[in-house]
Amino acid sequence: MIPRFFKSLYWKISALLLCLFLVIGAVYVYVTVFTAEMFLQETAQQIYQPLAHRLTAEIEPHVGQPGERDSLHQLFLRVRSYNPGLELYFLSPSGEILATSVDHRLAFNTVQLEPVKHFLASKSEDFILGADPCGLVNEKVFSAAPITRGGELVGYVYLIVHGREYDSLDQMLFDSYILRLGARSLLVTLVAAGFVALFVLALLMKKLRTMTAAVKSFEKGNFDSRIAVSSNDEVDELALAFNSMAETIVHHVDRLKEADRQRRELVANISHDLKTPITSIQGYIETLQLKGSSLPEEERSRYLQIIIAGTERLRRLVDQILELSRLEAGHTHPRPEPFSLSELVQDIVQKFQPQAEKHRVRLQTLLPDSVPAVSADIGMIERALQNLIDNALRYTPADGDVVVQLTREGKDVLLEVSDTGQGIPPEDLSHVFDRFYRAEKSRSAELGGTGLGLAIAQRIVEAHGDHLIVRSAVKRGTTFSFHLPLDRPEQAS
Ligand code: ADP
Numbered sequence: 001m002i003p004r005f006f007k008s009l010y011w012k013i014s015a016l017l018l019c020l021f022l023v024i025g026a027v028y029v030y031v032t033v034f035t036a037e038m039f040l041q042e043t044a045q046q047i048y049q050p051l052a053h054r055l056t057a058e059i060e061p062h063v064g065q066p067g068e069r070d071s072l073h074q075l076f077l078r079v080r081s082y083n084p085g086l087e088l089y090f091l092s093p094s095g096e097i098l099a100t101s102v103d104h105r106l107a108f109n110t111v112q113l114e115p116v117k118h119f120l121a122s123k124s125e126d127f128i129l130g131a132d133p134c135g136l137v138n139e140k141v142f143s144a145a146p147i148t149r150g151g152e153l154v155g156y157v158y159l160i161v162h163g164r165e166y167d168s169l170d171q172m173l174f175d176s177y178i179l180r181l182g183a184r185s186l187l188v189t190l191v192a193a194g195f196v197a198l199f200v201l202a203l204l205m206k207k208l209r210t211m212t213a214a215v216k217s218f219e220k221g222n223f224d225s226r227i228a229v230s231s232n233d234e235v236d237e238l239a240l241a242f243n244s245m246a247e248t249i250v251h252h253v254d255r256l257k258e259a260d261r262q263r264r265e266l267v268a269n270i271s272h273d274l275k276t277p278i279t280s281i282q283g284y285i286e287t288l289q290l291k292g293s294s295l296p297e298e299e300r301s302r303y304l305q306i307i308i309a310g311t312e313r314l315r316r317l318v319d320q321i322l323e324l325s326r327l328e329a330g331h332t333h334p335r336p337e338p339f340s341l342s343e344l345v346q347d348i349v350q351k352f353q354p355q356a357e358k359h360r361v362r363l364q365t366l367l368p369d370s371v372p373a374v375s376a377d378i379g380m381i382e383r384a385l386q387n388l389i390d391n392a393l394r395y396t397p398a399d400g401d402v403v404v405q406l407t408r409e410g411k412d413v414l415l416e417v418s419d420t421g422q423g424i425p426p427e428d429l430s431h432v433f434d435r436f437y438r439a440e441k442s443r444s445a446e447l448g449g450t451g452l453g454l455a456i457a458q459r460i461v462e463a464h465g466d467h468l469i470v471r472s473a474v475k476r477g478t479t480f481s482f483h484l485p486l487d488r489p490e491q492a493s
Pocket of ligand 1: 387391392395419421422423424432437438439449450451452453454455478
């Protein structure tokens with residue numbers, strides 16, 4: 001079994017690099033040695049050409065003479081004594097070997113003449129390999145010259161250059177100082193390149209390992225786990241992508257947690273708010289049932305009033321819960337239409353006058369002479385306005401003022417509901433639009449509050465593209481405001 005360590009990407013890439021370098025090295029050495037040898041042979045072919053020509057003059061007198069083979073053999077041995085890298089042959093015009101410097105048995109008795117003729121025809125400029133009569137290597141570099149007598153061809157002098165000294169490349173490599181030096185330099189270069197590649201690879205792997213650790217830690221639930229990013233290469237880009245993905249996941253998890261918390265809170269609030277009036281209604285009904293006939297008429301009617309108020313409160317609460325859930329689910333879409341906001345404000349204020357009188361609060365409007373028509377869902381805006389005026393009347397003590405004001409602001413109309421009531425403490429201001437939030441819990445419940453009126457008004461205003469704004473000072477009063485767009489802003493000036 002292969003240990004896990006060696007299965008790592010680092011070792012796989014390292015092994016691949018090693019193989020690659022070995023192949024490159026081998027190919028490089030082979031190409032270099034081969035080219036060098038070819039160059040040497042080409043040079044040798046050029047160099048021995050004059051010798052071949054000179055030899056023709058020495059060979060010619062022996063041709064056709066008795067003992068030709070022996071006398072030429074002696075001549076060749078003499079030449080070889082100061083040119084040990086040569087094998088000399090005398091060929092007949094048809095390529096038959098008539099004399100040679102070689103002492104042992106030859107592999108072939110004839111030499112293919114095509115290369116010789118090609119070489120002579122090219123005036124010894126082309127690099128051509130010819131047959132080796134010794135047969136050790138298929139082809140070898142040679143030099144040749146024709147021997148003529150009285151203008152007639154009597155044979156060829158055929159020189160195999162280098163003889164058998166460099167029959168193999170590795171032998172040549174070990175024999176050549178320059179090639180050895182080149183091979184060593186190549187080895188050093190490859191080893192250095194290998195080390196640099198492994199070092200770079202190790203750095204990369206270190207980064208990847210850090211990333212893997214961070215991702216695994218995140219996977220195990222450590223949502224704070226992030227990857228430290230130092231530069232901006234591709235790996236860091238991946239790290240950045242992970243970090244931003246982690247942020248998104250954390251954000252969504254937080255939102256889910258918050259939604260879950262809100263859902264629990266909502267259920268608890270609804271249960272609590274329903275339970276209180278139901279318990280009270282049940283209590284009074286049971287009392288009426290038990291002592292109905294024995295109770296004085298006044299008492300009975302008071303109990304009945306309380307029961308009616310309780311059921312009214314229940315109906316209001318259920319209505320508001322349904323309305324808010326429809327708004328939050330996005331089921332209620334505003335259907336904008338042009339209408340006069342001044343007229344709507346006056347109508348609603350008129351409807352609230354009896355309630356204002358009951359609380360002994362002055363309810364007034366402050367409307368400019370002409371307010372152009374706005375474009376909004378009239379039913380929804382009426383609902384939001386009712387909630388704001390209702391709140392203002394409930395949280396303003398007797399002798400206070402409630403003012404509904406309209407102001408033209410560019411392409412919008414600003415609607416403000418202000419009161420001189422108890423105000424909202426600063427710490428509650430940011431929460432008043434939350435569902436079931438009541439600044440003064442006992443007092444709000446006492447005043448019939450459900451904690452849903454402002455949440456509904458806010459969703460309505462948001463559906464119209466604005467936000468409900470609250471400004472308040474404790475014991476001085478509160479102002480709620482929002483904008484509605486003019487129906488024809490360009491014409492209405
Ligand atoms: P509620 O039915 O309790 O009035 P709302 O959502 O309408 O619920 O208001 C939330 C809370 O904001 C109220 O309980 C109250 O404490 C505070 N609030 C709302 N309007 C006013 C106001 N005009 N003056 C003072 N406090 C207010």
